[in-house]
Amino acid sequence: MNELVGKPLDRVDGRLKVTGAATYSAEYYPGNLAYGVIIESAIPKGRLKNLDTSVAEKAPGVLKIMTSQNSMSLHFPAGSDPGNGKYAEKDLLPLQSERIFYGGQAIAVVIAETFEQAEHAAMLIKADYDKDKPVFSLEKNIDQAYKPKQGLGGSEVQIKRGDADNALQSAAVTIEETYTTPVYHHNAMEPHATIAEWKGDELMMYDATQSVMGSKNLMANMLGVKPEKVRLISLYIGGGFGSKGFSWPNTVLTAMAAKLVGRPVKLVLSRQQMFTNAGRRTQTIQKISLGTDNAGKLNAIKHATTSETSFVDEFVEPAGIATAMLYSSPNADISHSLVRLNKGTPCPTRAPGEAPGTFAIEAAMDELAYKLKMDPVELRLLNYAETEEQKNKPFSSKNLKECYRQGADAIGWKQRNPQPGSMQEGNYLIGYGMATATYPANRSASTAKAILFADGHAEILCGTQDIGTGTYTIMTQIAADAFALPMEKVKVKLGDSSYPKGANSGGSQVSASVGPAIRAAALGAVNKLIKMAIADSGSPLHGHKEEDIVAANGRLYVAKTNSGESYEQLLSRNGGKVEALATTNVSTRQQEANPAAKSGAEEEAEKESKTNAVVQDDEKTDRKPYAFHSFGAQFVKLRVDKQLGTVHIDKIVSIMDIGKVLNLKTAKNQIMGGIIFGIGMALMEGTGYDPNDGRVVTRDLAQYLVPVHADMPEFDIRFIDKPDPYISPIGARGIGEIGITGITAAINNAIYHATGKRVRDLPVTADKLI
Amino acid sequence: MSDLLNQDEKPHRGGSTRREFLTQITMAGAGLSFAPILVKSVTPTSALALIQPVKVNLMVNGLAKSLTIDSRVTLLDALREGLAMPGTKKGCDHGQCGACTVLVNDRRINSCLTLVAMCDGAQITTIEGLAKGDQLHPMQEAFIKHDAFQCGYCTPGQICSAVGLVKEGHAKTDANIRELMSGNICRCGAYQNILEAIKEVQTT
Numbered sequence: 001m002n003e004l005v006g007k008p009l010d011r012v013d014g015r016l017k018v019t020g021a022a023t024y025s026a027e028y029y030p031g032n033l034a035y036g037v038i039i040e041s042a043i044p045k046g047r048l049k050n051l052d053t054s055v056a057e058k059a060p061g062v063l064k065i066m067t068s069q070n071s072m073s074l075h076f077p078a079g080s081d082p083g084n085g086k087y088a089e090k091d092l093l094p095l096q097s098e099r100i101f102y103g104g105q106a107i108a109v110v111i112a113e114t115f116e117q118a119e120h121a122a123m124l125i126k127a128d129y130d131k132d133k134p135v136f137s138l139e140k141n142i143d144q145a146y147k148p149k150q151g152l153g154g155s156e157v158q159i160k161r162g163d164a165d166n167a168l169q170s171a172a173v174t175i176e177e178t179y180t181t182p183v184y185h186h187n188a189m190e191p192h193a194t195i196a197e198w199k200g201d202e203l204m205m206y207d208a209t210q211s212v213m214g215s216k217n218l219m220a221n222m223l224g225v226k227p228e229k230v231r232l233i234s235l236y237i238g239g240g241f242g243s244k245g246f247s248w249p250n251t252v253l254t255a256m257a258a259k260l261v262g263r264p265v266k267l268v269l270s271r272q273q274m275f276t277n278a279g280r281r282t283q284t285i286q287k288i289s290l291g292t293d294n295a296g297k298l299n300a301i302k303h304a305t306t307s308e309t310s311f312v313d314e315f316v317e318p319a320g321i322a323t324a325m326l327y328s329s330p331n332a333d334i335s336h337s338l339v340r341l342n343k344g345t346p347c348p349t350r351a352p353g354e355a356p357g358t359f360a361i362e363a364a365m366d367e368l369a370y371k372l373k374m375d376p377v378e379l380r381l382l383n384y385a386e387t388e389e390q391k392n393k394p395f396s397s398k399n400l401k402e403c404y405r406q407g408a409d410a411i412g413w414k415q416r417n418p419q420p421g422s423m424q425e426g427n428y429l430i431g432y433g434m435a436t437a438t439y440p441a442n443r444s445a446s447t448a449k450a451i452l453f454a455d456g457h458a459e460i461l462c463g464t465q466d467i468g469t470g471t472y473t474i475m476t477q478i479a480a481d482a483f484a485l486p487m488e489k490v491k492v493k494l495g496d497s498s499y500p501k502g503a504n505s506g507g508s509q510v511s512a513s514v515g516p517a518i519r520a521a522a523l524g525a526v527n528k529l530i531k532m533a534i535a536d537s538g539s540p541l542h543g544h545k546e547e548d549i550v551a552a553n554g555r556l557y558v559a560k561t562n563s564g565e566s567y568e569q570l571l572s573r574n575g576g577k578v579e580a581l582a583t584t585n586v587s588t589r590q591q592e593a594n595p596a597a598k599s600g601a602e603e604e605a606e607k608e609s610k611t612n613a614v615v616q617d618d619e620k621t622d623r624k625p626y627a628f629h630s631f632g633a634q635f636v637k638l639r640v641d642k643q644l645g646t647v648h649i650d651k652i653v654s655i656m657d658i659g660k661v662l663n664l665k666t667a668k669n670q671i672m673g674g675i676i677f678g679i680g681m682a683l684m685e686g687t688g689y690d691p692n693d694g695r696v697v698t699r700d701l702a703q704y705l706v707p708v709h710a711d712m713p714e715f716d717i718r719f720i721d722k723p724d725p726y727i728s729p730i731g732a733r734g735i736g737e738i739g740i741t742g743i744t745a746a747i748n749n750a751i752y753h754a755t756g757k758r759v760r761d762l763p764v765t766a767d768k769l770i
Numbered sequence: 771m772s773d774l775l776n777q778d779e780k781p782h783r784g785g786s787t788r789r790e791f792l793t794q795i796t797m798a799g800a801g802l803s804f805a806p807i808l809v810k811s812v813t814p815t816s817a818l819a820l821i822q823p824v825k826v827n828l829m830v831n832g833l834a835k836s837l838t839i840d841s842r843v844t845l846l847d848a849l850r851e852g853l854a855m856p857g858t859k860k861g862c863d864h865g866q867c868g869a870c871t872v873l874v875n876d877r878r879i880n881s882c883l884t885l886v887a888m889c890d891g892a893q894i895t896t897i898e899g900l901a902k903g904d905q906l907h908p909m910q911e912a913f914i915k916h917d918a919f920q921c922g923y924c925t926p927g928q929i930c931s932a933v934g935l936v937k938e939g940h941a942k943t944d945a946n947i948r949e950l951m952s953g954n955i956c957r958c959g960a961y962q963n964i965l966e967a968i969k970e971v972q973t974t
Contacts, residue, residue: 014914017922018906018929020857020897027856115851116842189861189869189923189957238859238923239957271862468921468958665917669960673920676959701866701955708952712961 004477004487005730006721008665011473012487013236013466022236025208026193026268033195034063036257036267037118038250039108039125040276041100044342044694045134048098048107048127056110056124061117063261065125066109071095071256077221081153083444083504085211085218086246088279088345092312093222094249095256100129101311102344103695104276106249111257111265134342136694138283138308145306145337151316152348153589159324161390162331164289167300171291175368179288179360181762182686184281186349187706190238191271192278194254197264201225203255205232210245211504213463216497218247223255227599232497240467241677242348243279245506250277275696275704279347280687282307282317286360296372298329298383303361306337310345314338317346318353322438322741323361324390325629327383332390342694348506350677351737354439355744359681359762362435362745367758370420376434376749377404377413388627396626396726400436403633403655403720407434410653410716411635420756428639428648431754437632437742440588441659441724441733442509443516447500447583447605450479450521452529454571456554458483458490460522464502464514465495469736470666471510477663478515478730482522484551485567492518500581500605508630508734511662516728517584520614524580526551527613529567532574539573540565581605582612586619588628588727618729626726630733632656634675634746638713640754645769647683647751649713656717656738659724660731667735668717674739675715680707681740682747686763824887830855831899841887846870848886849896857897857926861955868954871927871934872896878934880953897926900933908974909933912967920958928954932968941972 016022041048053065064070074093077085092099094106108125112118135141151157168174195206203225209215209232216232219225237244254267269278284307291300303320320334349355369376384401387394408414416432417423423430448462460479466472472492480490493499503513530549533541533556540563541549541556550559557564571577583605598606609615635653640646652675661667684705688698698704723731744762751769752758759768822841827834830853839852846863849855849872858881861869865883872881873895900907909929912918919925931954935941940950947968948961956964 010914011917013922014917014919015906015910017919017925018897018910018913019901020855020926022922023856024859024923026860027850029854114840114843115847116840120842187957189859189867189921189955191860237921239921241957268860271864271866468923470920666920669917669920669958669963672962673959676961677957700864701862702864706955706957707959707961708955709948709961709965710952712948712965715962 030264044103052126059121061113085214088246159334164333167331186243188239196258281349288364319357359744366749400631407633429754431750433750435742435745439738441628446517450525461499462502463499520582645766659733671739678743682744846881918963
């Protein structure tokens, strides 16, 4: 049954979203609700000497001012990782001491009857500090760089094969260049928002998060409450892009504030606070060295990245990670270094690592192609990686050559004059550029519950969440196929920590992880229904063999005779509903960091899964021999104003090899969104810091520019749409991140082709071209 | 479908559900069956000592609302917090993202830059007021058909802005639509699909 999966169906939550009826985390109204506002440190390093709250306390409507003096004690979270809840600042719990490690750090929370009163009182608080000398320049402190042992979730970040230094010395052609990217901020449209309400020792939270299960576990951990006493809901999320993957101080502060005043509290970060207190993509300095023979065959690849982290946690932007597997080369040396700065902690941002990393390696490949006088596509084909050479494994599925071919045709690659600066139209220089896109195909363990009801409808419960990408829709498609029901009879419920544990929305893993669990649960429920019919003497299917019975359109019947009955008829005689739990315990990662202790419910699901043939088939597939990656080719045509240096993108062609496409409509939208994020990275985004006090100066959307309607080119987005035979029975790999990879390099390479100027420092603003 | 998806909104324990809260502040509004929320008057809780309370009469989605409210409250916060109508979104609170766009006397405005005290006697249309009962506004239909959103958070502002733009009579070319919609940021990047949706409504 594979009728709905793959169809370009409208979003199932579309009506809720266009009528304003979808409820985001700040949009609940428990009785007696109070409002919290965070006060931030105005200095980047030192100690809070005195906080004068006396005037603010007397301001109208103020309930309490929460400081380190009266806030509840927190526990350092144990086993903190993205899958089970990652607190962003592991060495700095909020309002537990007077020490200050970055500008914008929370030093107090005003809680008042209304938002206006809380904001007003916040202005009346006076802070005195003992200031220390901070560090906030990555370039000036590069001598302080150290090599981290591992990256997020225990991943390897220092990678070597062969001897790249030696190979570079004997290479016929080499290039060695440094590429830099600025700090970028996610700027999801929905600010980070939490509502917390205590009832005795039980805590109810609405929180904008990319991990309801992780956030719940983390809150229980930090607040010292049993996990079963915390329920966390996140039905609709206004974008995350990584910023809502870790928990930031605002979430736990809301729970602490609610405890302090004994009332439910709503706390929403301001747009300005999102620049200091909710993560960012780090600045990177990336040195790339490539060596080839005279024909252009790579013999050595080096990619050394220096990025920043905070003094209160360690985050590695793994910019070189894709370079290790992107091209065939016997020698490779990938390294990452970190410098600690007095800024908030960085975190994953859409394709952490790959987004800035593919800018550097793919711009370097373009430079190499020009130096070799080769076509950039030909250079990539010559160095095509047929296998994953670092892990020495075949790819589960790779159709990148076809991506290059289709992309080149669609943009008119062969018709261009490859000479830089040679193509003009009136006042504009015309440029064509291309680059490779890639992102790993992640899958992790997930559990789902399926329920068939006597009224003929079915439900799926899964503790994952839809951060806006279309998870509700594609999971309804998968579930409806498996239940053999139409879309409108299936309700997929996500975003509630009381459901079985689903994957967190990070690493493009939800579709590949949750989809198979939901499918297995739904098929498990139908199988139970079949067994129920066989055992029921009142059923026309009584006594038939299981393998002779088919499910279609909400009905079970014997294939040969068409004799059977509807789910409703069967269930109404047999207790009204049937439930199935399924856990698909599959991971494409090398290691699962800090697996959390299993709850009773999880153990129950695993036990049931042992008798679920779909789960057993899925788990039987040996995935260890394969490397799982998605690929794509990005092609750009743009024009550069000769006098003004402004860049106008005319057309972007993106050909993606991401396994099976679950829904062409939502998939195209998601890839387009990734590309547009990349347009921002390439041409306009970048967070500016005051060199004197280290504070963010581009603290709003008038200073931090993101792409708008007027910046849009024509898009041609296509998919190879060949199912990955090993990732899951569905064959789909995730697509949340791959769209942003390669695109900044493709734009950069097109600018070089148009102008003959190579800008190695993003974003490529007009001043760098005139 | 919307019924099927409208998940339980119950808080964990105690407190009011959103629906219960709305019921508590709902006044009689017979004859206006399409209205999603009927609020005649919202009186702040007793502990609220207002510095400068102002009395404002509004027509919101065709319904009369009377508010006695802090003079500092923006139209956006009056809608979201005072009237419990969260369809209008807060993205930046500085008039830079457009998520809070509503129609005031048929003109599209940023409700975060508008004090509710300035709106006495105004006709306000929010995303909750565009549909006629179950019948969606053509712009809402077109947004669904062309997949003109992902997360949905900028969507109410995009739709109100698009409805205003079509009324202004300037949605004639792609370039015009793109320019005149550039005050509404979509971080998910559904711009191309928003353009298609607006073009469809413009030409029908």
